[in-house]
Amino acid sequence: MKITILFGTESGNAQLVSEDIADALRGDHTVDVHDMADFPVSDLDAGTLYLCVCSTYGDGELPKSAFPFFRGLQESQTSLEGVRYAVFGLGDSDYIYSYSLGSEIIDKSLTAKGAQRIAEYGRHDAAAGEDPSPIGVEWAREVVAEFAAVA
Amino acid sequence: MTGISHSIAIVGSGPAGCYLAQSLRREIPDAELVVIEKLPVPYGLVRYGVAADHQGTKAVSRQFDRLFDREEVHFIGNVEIGNVGGSISLDELRQMFDVVVLATGLSDDVPLGIPGSDLPGVVGAGRVTRALNVHPLTPTDGMYAGESTLIVGAGNVAIDIARLLAKTTAAFSGSDVDDELRHAITKDLRRIEVVGRSSAGQARFDLAMLRELGQLDGVAFEFHEASSPPTGDEMAFVEIDADEAIAKRKLLTEIATREVTNPRVTIAFRFGLIAEQILGEGHVERVRFRASDGLGEAVEIAANSVFSAVGFRQAADDRLRRDTLVSSIALPEEGRLDAGLYCAGWLRTGPRGSIPTHRSEAKRIAGMIASDLTELASRGTSGLEALRRATRSSSIGWSSWLSIDEYERSHAGNERVRAKIRSVDTMLKLARNPRMADAHP
16 A cells, blocks of 8 residues: 655644554555655555645644645645545643644545545644654554555 | 764753753764763753643653663763862863763843842742742742732743642642642732733733633633724834734733633733832832833832843853853854854853753754864864763763653652752762662652
């Protein structure tokens, strides 16, 4: 299976989780990891499973590295029908109002262009103190299993 | 390039130093990278400056653990670099390594600099944050808030202090706060004044920080503005986001009008006031302010204690003063001080920018160093080995920190993530004899 992990990060935590997910999946799949800042929307294709790992910044805003991808989605005239993705949001429930909202902005933008979100919406709460990497890896394995079942 | 690749020493293991190590590892995979820390324990501001209840922010340390665990970045703790009194002078360090980067931060509170600011009962916000984070070199004496306290400043640090003082013990679940000290400071506290010089809309705090404060149980809020809020026209002339200013004022109004029955603590926000003098007989009793618009009347606010949260600067006893290190080829604003000598983080920028800002800054500085290194021959010897030889009796390495870390986690109290060790001696004993961890609590 071809899997592309796209991360949106401010502090680097989402990148770390993405690289750990990639390491865990690499044995069985072809996995690429890209910063959303360097990934053109026009590269999204129907044959690949996209795992979007995105944090939240400020008062529920996108992290800096997700902005170019978000703008690309806003400006894109092309339908993303057939593109399938799953979302893993990193947040901090100390800031309950904005908890995990950044990833939701990416989710809504992809859906708005016709892409289809599959599987569980993964979330990690930094305030809970658990390491996000194993939680992200477990989430990714479930997504991959579900994608394999429908593909 | 000669035999071995370039060796790079980063002085300071706070977020700026560790982000730089991370970027340098990606930029120059074969460089020898060493992070040197004055204390036996790593992470500087992440461990001691980020409020004890913001574990989500502290979790950035997982990225840094990775550098030392797996990516061949070397940690050398308990080594202070300084030309006067350090264990190794900067010149000596520069002879060992091809590149030295100073990322020692700004740890000292900017003093209020007004009459009365040396009265007992006046404490810097950074000092109390560090003390509640169990910083070994931060004295905890004189930190009693009394029944009412006043925080000068209205940035995120002021909000941190208000929150640390107003929260219940139970609400510190999952933190590593010093409970005993927090109780000693706050046991009689009923009222917190947060006083800013700007208007409410221009205040420096982030909305998310105020929202978090606004959710505390048993806390009532007041919102006072000395001068009339600026009109839309006036706002066009100041450098603020008008939407953000409106949102800040709206949120303050909203939390101040919320009904709270029998509040445990009241937090009063006041804006447009400049502190002029702290008054009291032998101890803080009240603070006098003038209106920052020059029109309003002077006011006096009673308080048993004052926390100053108006910024950070280099500590007076800091052994590496940036202003004395700048050479003729320096571009200090870009981070280059001399050939092979750089600075990063708050030492470079001043006390501006959040932790993640310094991640992008680190990428830029790492790129600059990598490009400079194409012109600089490696001296071909290991800086790490030379430094270890020179500090053999005192320095400790990563595995020692892991022993201390394990001890702190395993001794955490109920609902706490770790019990930090305050004494450097105890840290060093644990570092040298990890089995001590089993011996006594």
